[in-house]
Amino acid sequence: MCNKRFEGKVVVVTGGGSGMGKTTCKKFAEEGAKVAIVDIDMKRAEKTKEEIETEGREAIAIKCDVSNAMDVKKMVEQVLNKYGKIDILVNCVGILGQVGPVWETSEENWDKVMSVNLKGMFLVCKEVVPHMIQRKEGKIINISSVAGKDPNPNMVAYDASKAGVIGFTRALALEVAPYNINVNCVVPGITQTPFLGEMSEEEKEKLASKVPLGRLAKPEEIAEVILFLASEKASFVTGAAWNVTGGRCPY
Numbered sequence: 001m002c003n004k005r006f007e008g009k010v011v012v013v014t015g016g017g018s019g020m021g022k023t024t025c026k027k028f029a030e031e032g033a034k035v036a037i038v039d040i041d042m043k044r045a046e047k048t049k050e051e052i053e054t055e056g057r058e059a060i061a062i063k064c065d066v067s068n069a070m071d072v073k074k075m076v077e078q079v080l081n082k083y084g085k086i087d088i089l090v091n092c093v094g095i096l097g098q099v100g101p102v103w104e105t106s107e108e109n110w111d112k113v114m115s116v117n118l119k120g121m122f123l124v125c126k127e128v129v130p131h132m133i134q135r136k137e138g139k140i141i142n143i144s145s146v147a148g149k150d151p152n153p154n155m156v157a158y159d160a161s162k163a164g165v166i167g168f169t170r171a172l173a174l175e176v177a178p179y180n181i182n183v184n185c186v187v188p189g190i191t192q193t194p195f196l197g198e199m200s201e202e203e204k205e206k207l208a209s210k211v212p213l214g215r216l217a218k219p220e221e222i223a224e225v226i227l228f229l230a231s232e233k234a235s236f237v238t239g240a241a242w243n244v245t246g247g248r249c250p251y
Contacts, residue, residue: 005231007032010083012076014066014124015093017044019193020143023219024090024226029057031227033088036079037061040093066093066120076127088139088230089128091121094162102156110157117161121168129176138181139230142169143222144241146189150249166241173239182238184229188222189245212247 015021017039039045045061052059064075097113132138148162169185
């Protein structure tokens, strides 16, 4: 019998239409949660919703550009109007942006990556946290990247944004600790998702060779850590950045 540790809980997952976000949505639904799948691509969000409903579980799909404050406000209102509360927030949406040295990185690319990866997280938390404070409970899990601790060359905007996620997580955790709200961060290693794009198997093997465990992560492995941090078993964990990197960057 499947564990129902999130029975009656309402979960919001940004970037829930694909990759890690999609897997996380489905895992929460399997364990009894009602899931709000938030994505800028409504087709992907609807597909995730259909897959969850096919299993006899409940979800809603919401189109939202997390870098747009009004979009975020409407999204949160829609979830609250539907379910009356938000117990768990997973900020999973992220973009890679332009790849190249800093002197070839455009200001437009820098702004776009920061708007989605960091400002978007801020905007969603800004709307959700007051609700959690009012209820005196909540779990927030932000998704960073190993690049936020062990940067890659030619990805300066992405690296900086993901390092910012870790700093944002720690600061927010201190602010909301008096209200019984836990805020943690997951730091995934390179994971087998559409995020890798058209990368060849040879290129993927080269990336895997840098990982002590000798392979890339599976989305399910990241999702399991997210669910743990959202559970009552992690009730005394806050302000932490959890490495799920296969041994790379162990600090």
